[in-house]
Amino acid sequence: xGAKTLLLKGxxxxxxxxxxxxxxxxxxxxxxxxxxxxxxxxxxGKFDQAQxxxxxxxxxxxxSACHSMNLLSYRNLQEIGFxxxxxxxxxxxxxxxxGPNDEGEMFERPGKPSDRFHAPFPNEQxxxxxxxxxxxxxxxxxxxxxxxxxxxxxxxxxxxxxxxxGYKEPPADFKLTEGMNYNEGFAGHQIAMPAPLSEGxxxxxxxxxATVDQMARDVSVFLTWAGEPxxxxxxxxxxxxxxxxxxxxxxxxxxxxxxxASIH
Amino acid sequence: MSANFKNxxxxxxxxxxPVFSYLHHEANEYPTPKNLSYWWNxxxxxxxxxxxxxxxxxxxxxxxxxxxxxxFNSVERIMxxxxxxxxxxxxxxxxxSMFFVVVYIHMFRGLYFGSYKAPRELLWQIGVVILLLMMAxxxxxxxxxxxxxxxxxxxxxxxxxxxxxxxxxxIVTLLWGGFSVDNPTLNRFFSLHYLxxxxxxxxxxLHVIALHRFGSNNPIGIDTKGPQDTIPFHPYYTVKDMFGxxxxxxxxxxxxxxxxxxxxxxxxxxxxxxLSTPQHIVPEWYFLPFYAILRSIPDKLLxxxxxxxxxxVLLVLPWLDRSPVRSGRYRPAFKWFFxxxxxxxxxxxxxxKNPPDWIWSPLSLSxxxxxxxxxxxxxxxxxxxxxxYFGYFLVILPLLSIFEKALPVPLSISRPVLGGGGSHAAIxxxxxKNLAKTMEKL
Amino acid sequence: MADHAQSPGDQSTRRDFLFxxxxxxxxxxxxxxxxxxxxxxxxSKDVLALSSIEVDVGQVAEGQAITVKWRGKPVFIRHxxxxxxxxxxxxxxxxxxDPQPDEKRAIKPEFLVLVGVCTHLGCVPxxxxxxEPKGEFGGWYCPCHGSxxxxxxxxxxxxAPLNLEVPTYQYASDTVVKIG
Numbered sequence: 001x002g003a004k005t006l007l008l009k010g011x012x013x014x015x016x017x018x019x020x021x022x023x024x025x026x027x028x029x030x031x032x033x034x035x036x037x038x039x040x041x042x043x044x045g046k047f048d049q050a051q052x053x054x055x056x057x058x059x060x061x062x063x064s065a066c067h068s069m070n071l072l073s074y075r076n077l078q079e080i081g082f083x084x085x086x087x088x089x090x091x092x093x094x095x096x097x098x099g100p101n102d103e104g105e106m107f108e109r110p111g112k113p114s115d116r117f118h119a120p121f122p123n124e125q126x127x128x129x130x131x132x133x134x135x136x137x138x139x140x141x142x143x144x145x146x147x148x149x150x151x152x153x154x155x156x157x158x159x160x161x162x163x164x165x166g167y168k169e170p171p172a173d174f175k176l177t178e179g180m181n182y183n184e185g186f187a188g189h190q191i192a193m194p195a196p197l198s199e200g201x202x203x204x205x206x207x208x209x210a211t212v213d214q215m216a217r218d219v220s221v222f223l224t225w226a227g228e229p230x231x232x233x234x235x236x237x238x239x240x241x242x243x244x245x246x247x248x249x250x251x252x253x254x255x256x257x258x259x260x261a262s263i264h
Numbered sequence: 265m266s267a268n269f270k271n272x273x274x275x276x277x278x279x280x281x282p283v284f285s286y287l288h289h290e291a292n293e294y295p296t297p298k299n300l301s302y303w304w305n306x307x308x309x310x311x312x313x314x315x316x317x318x319x320x321x322x323x324x325x326x327x328x329x330x331x332x333x334x335x336f337n338s339v340e341r342i343m344x345x346x347x348x349x350x351x352x353x354x355x356x357x358x359x360x361s362m363f364f365v366v367v368y369i370h371m372f373r374g375l376y377f378g379s380y381k382a383p384r385e386l387l388w389q390i391g392v393v394i395l396l397l398m399m400a401x402x403x404x405x406x407x408x409x410x411x412x413x414x415x416x417x418x419x420x421x422x423x424x425x426x427x428x429x430x431x432x433x434x435i436v437t438l439l440w441g442g443f444s445v446d447n448p449t450l451n452r453f454f455s456l457h458y459l460x461x462x463x464x465x466x467x468x469x470l471h472v473i474a475l476h477r478f479g480s481n482n483p484i485g486i487d488t489k490g491p492q493d494t495i496p497f498h499p500y501y502t503v504k505d506m507f508g509x510x511x512x513x514x515x516x517x518x519x520x521x522x523x524x525x526x527x528x529x530x531x532x533x534x535x536x537x538x539l540s541t542p543q544h545i546v547p548e549w550y551f552l553p554f555y556a557i558l559r560s561i562p563d564k565l566l567x568x569x570x571x572x573x574x575x576x577v578l579l580v581l582p583w584l585d586r587s588p589v590r591s592g593r594y595r596p597a598f599k600w601f602f603x604x605x606x607x608x609x610x611x612x613x614x615x616x617k618n619p620p621d622w623i624w625s626p627l628s629l630s631x632x633x634x635x636x637x638x639x640x641x642x643x644x645x646x647x648x649x650x651x652x653y654f655g656y657f658l659v660i661l662p663l664l665s666i667f668e669k670a671l672p673v674p675l676s677i678s679r680p681v682l683g684g685g686g687s688h689a690a691i692x693x694x695x696x697k698n699l700a701k702t703m704e705k706l
Numbered sequence: 707m708a709d710h711a712q713s714p715g716d717q718s719t720r721r722d723f724l725f726x727x728x729x730x731x732x733x734x735x736x737x738x739x740x741x742x743x744x745x746x747x748x749x750s751k752d753v754l755a756l757s758s759i760e761v762d763v764g765q766v767a768e769g770q771a772i773t774v775k776w777r778g779k780p781v782f783i784r785h786x787x788x789x790x791x792x793x794x795x796x797x798x799x800x801x802x803x804d805p806q807p808d809e810k811r812a813i814k815p816e817f818l819v820l821v822g823v824c825t826h827l828g829c830v831p832x833x834x835x836x837x838e839p840k841g842e843f844g845g846w847y848c849p850c851h852g853s854x855x856x857x858x859x860x861x862x863x864x865x866a867p868l869n870l871e872v873p874t875y876q877y878a879s880d881t882v883v884k885i886g
Contacts, residue, residue, distance in 0.1 A: 070337075071340050071344065073752070075751075075755050076344075114752075114756055140340075141340075141534070144525065144530060144533040145530050145531065145534045147525075147530045148530070149530060150526065151526060153526075156530075228350075229344055230343070230344065230350045233350075234350060234351075234354075234521055234524070235521060237351065238517065238520070238521025239521075241517050241520075241521060242514065242517055242518075242521070244734075244738075245510060245513050245517055245735075246514065248510050248731050248732070248735055249507065249510030249511055249513075249514060251727055251728050252503065252506040252507040252509075252728060253507050253510075254728075255506070255724055255725060256504050256506070256507045258721055258724060259499050259500060259503050260500065260503075260504070263495060263500065319743065323743045323746055323747075326746075327746070327750075341752065344751070345750040345751040345752040346750040346751075347742070347745045347748055347751075348742035348743070348745055348746050349746060351742050352742065352743065352746055506728075506732075
């Protein structure tokens with residue numbers, strides 16, 4: 001079967017060359033994103049619940065002062081192990097605008113678990129006005145939209161961690177625009193957001209040391225979860241599906257062998 | 265057409281409406297060449313993908329809102345709140361890629377084994393129509409989540425039509441239903457994205473009817489000469505297709521569960537913003553070769569025409585390749601050009617993916633912005649690859665038909681011994697010219 | 707066909723076993739693939755999150771009624787007068803289509819909480835406002851086919867088969883009712 005082998009060789013060569021070119025072709029960014037290892041990675045990955053709680057605390061105490069998180073509701077926090085009572089308490093700690101009531105007036109009330117995360121600004125214009133014209137992006141999907149492209153790319157968490165720990169003194173020859181901050185993890189190295197984290201910016205309830213790196217890691221993991229709350233059920237379901245499909249394929253192969261045994 | 269069904273209900277219905285006889289005839293006892301290789305699995309896989317896409321799409325449409333203010337969030341609601349919504353969406357978005365993987369392999373199989381040649385020209389052409397419908401459907405579907413890439417992809421692709429002289433601008437306004445891609449555009453894309461798969465399904469039925477007229481081609485590329493060359497479709501090919509389906513689904517499931525967004529673009533997780541264009545606008549991978557052809561021609565109109573021509577040329581392929589030998593197995597020169605075409609398409613994909621002014625340097629095997637390094641620019645590479653693509657169909661195949669000396673072709677499938685013991689009946693049914701040529705070489 | 711190559715006995719039993727396994731595995735796979743799609747049509751998490759509401763009934767004056775929206779349907783909350791309660795209790799003895807004593811239809815007798823959907827074919831009965839017809843029994847009157855409900859929301863006349871439904875509710879505080 002010379003033709004068959006040639007065909008196979010051709011395919012192999014094609015796949016090989018394409019793979020090489022593809023790997024080589026992943027576009028270079030002008031920032032280098034350090035790949036960290038995260039507990040959620042891999043076929044059996046899992047979020048560390050304590051870390052998610054710490055990450056939420058960083059978001060609540062630091063990020064939420066400027067950043068909205070419109071796709072998340074307080075009820076979602078139950079999915080990362082907060083009790084119903086805790087969620088009610090967290091929700092009730094913010095005052096939210098509701099209405100109109102029967103008199104046609106808007107009124108304020110404490111938050112409910114079904115409410116979306118409270119946004120710091122009522123609209124985009126207010127957000128820009130409050131931040132020197134720069135719009136703090138919504139954080140719901142930040143981990144997904146900032147992930148690298150293609151095969152073997154860095155995670156969104158790598159990027160967020162890189163930016164949050166990337167604040168440095170600018171090199172002497174660097175021209176920093178007025179009102180901007182130097183950041184090694186950000187494209188162009190100039191970012192409007194001033195360094196949000198400082199040593200001990202939050203006090204962790206579980207006693208973890210709140211270093212900048214620790215807080216950056218925790219909030220990166222929290223934002224990864226927030227970008228895809230069904231992440232864990234996805235890879236769990238995947239494992240079951242894969243095992244089933246492998247069994248199915250083996251049985252189908254055996255059946256095929258049996259049926260074709262008489263044909264030559 | 266008179267199958268004997270045991271079940272009296274089926275017999276009663278079949279007597280009045282012979283659907284069961286028809287199915288039995290076309291799917292059960294349908295005689296199929298017995299030497300089909302695994303390359304022949306991809307037709308049924310494509311049919312499977314069409315069903316998966318339609319089923320998952322219908323359920324997604326139950327949850328989706330086609331309005332510029334709500335589309336993005338309604339998709340995220342599917343991902344977060346709808347029971348198994350994430351699964352349905354990942355099945356659908358990766359399904360588009362899988363559909364193209366399967367169909368492209370199916371096409372290359374046809375190209376290698378000459379499945380487009382007489383008497384299957386129309387079968388091939390219907391296939392090209394299917395490809396065009398798939399592309400239109402995929403493009404409009406990609407717009408629906410209303411992320412940045414959705415919006416800017418729609419803007420760039422609809423703007424292609426503005427290249428047409430005189431009517432171009434009016435056509436674009438008509439497509440948009442306004443003066444930019446906006447709510448009316450989203451609404452009509454949703455409507456058409458729902459409609460086209462059903463049209464596609466109809467064309468697939470035609471594709472199968474045309475296939476069953478002369479039956480499948482086969483790796484040897486000669487006609488079947490009687491019952492000794494064929495086996496019934498069921499159970500032989502049904503079970504083989506099941507096995508192929510299993511292998512394929514493992515591949516598909518890997519994407520769904522472990523790399524669901526790897527084939528997509530992270531920018532599409534940012535809601536559409538008509539005031540800011542993302543840095544690199546790239547189409548989905550399955551459009552990259554065509555995108556590269558578009559960009560490799562500096563003139564706007566000619567670029568657009570070249571892009572469309574790259575698909576339309578397939579329609580006339582049966583008349584460009586006049587070689588009487590179907591299968592590439594027996595065409596020593598053709599083989600090489602064929603694999604170069606496959607490689608060429610890979611190159612075009614890479615060219616479509618990268619910024620045109622970047623440089624590929626063969627020494628470091630990397631693609632990077634132009635900093636004076638030795639190498640070839642993406643645009644030049646794309647131009648070379650485009651030249652080969654059209655050269656293959658318009659020059660190489662016609663010339664090969666004249667100058668190539670084919671290897672001897674077996675006389676029948678069941679007797680792969682070259683020229684040994686072919687009966688007179690077999691000789692009569694083969695294309696006379698082809699056979700004469702073969703005999704000559706023997 | 708394949709049958710000719712088959713030898714009887716052991717061989718064919720093993721073969722049948724294999725095909726039976728293949729068929730059941732395929733059926734199992736198809737069923738588990740269909741389930742997520744069917745399940746997706748059930749209420750989603752955001753819908754379920756809104757499935758209970760809290761209403762302050764302290765504002766409703768005696769003899770008045772309010773309508774609130776719960777799970778996409780109207781809920782009638784009526785602050786009954788002493789006379790209405792008395793009438794309802796007295797009618798407990800009367801023969802009815804769907805007999806139920808008044809005390810089982812309200813946690814606190816002065817506040818009657820009912821799903822405002824006629825049990826006949828799903829219309830919304832009239833009788834919430836003073837200007838609307840309340841029917842012969844002083845409760846509600848359904849304009850679609852003339853069903854009439856009494857001051858306890860029980861069906862007394864007309865085609866409806868059952869009393870107006872009492873939703874699951876509890877008092878979160880003295881005057882706040884949590885429905886659902």
